[in-house]
Amino acid sequence: MKNTIMFDGLASILAYPREDYKSRLTMCLEALRTSEFPDPERRQSAIEHLQQFSDAVIPLSVGELEELYTRTFDINPVSSLEVGWHLYGETYERGTFLVHMRDLLRRYAIEESSELPDHLTHALHALGRMDESEIREFVPARLVRALDKMLEGFAVNPNPYEHVLKSVRILACESVTSHGGE
Structure with a gap:
């Protein structure tokens, strides 16, 4: 399952909201609905979660979305979007992970934003471009563990x-399964 557009869309939803946020959300839902999945039940579950999010935020103004985003991810460290922080805290290992993520971003020509290289948005952009072996290594060992936290x-x-x-x-998880893992 090579779903660069879908993972890029999810990354755009997890980026700080801008004026085009609602159109990006609509495009992401459409990409998800038209993506290929080995397991239709997992696909439907992912769509339902994203639809619940859409139903909750579509009525909000951009200002209200910005406030929700800041309150959710910037003020609350427990739900921060830095993958490495959830895995390693403020240790030397996080520094190594940041270097690894920066290397991935360069390899896949992903432009860094103002966020650190281990930000979930960067990880999702990279995930959509990884080969099978990278997906099988990265998703269970790093991405899923961080998402659970x-x-x-x-x-x-x-x-x-x-x-x-x-x-x-x-x-x-579906990307791992579709490549023979998990």
Whole structure:
């Protein structure tokens, strides 16, 4: 399953909201609906989570979306979007992971944003371009572990972004399954 457009779309939803946020969300849902999946039930579950998110945020103004995003990911470290921070905290190993992620971004010609290289948006852009062996190594060992920790932050405080992260987790696991892993 090579779904660069779908993973890029998910990355755009997890980036700081801009004026075109709602159109990006619509395009991401469409990409998900037309993507190839070995398991139709997982696909449907991912679509349902993303649709729940869409239903919750479409009525919001861009300003309200910005506030929700900041409150969810920037102020609350438990649900921050830095993959390496969830895996390694502020240790030397995180520095090594940041270098690895920067190398991936360069290899796949992914432009770095103002976010650190281990930001989930960068990881999703890279995931959509990885070969099978990279997917089998990266997703279970790093991405899913970090997503599980991010999702723990929503156990006490439910939030629409929880549905995006659940959809990302399902699709990341599906990318491993479709390449003979997991």
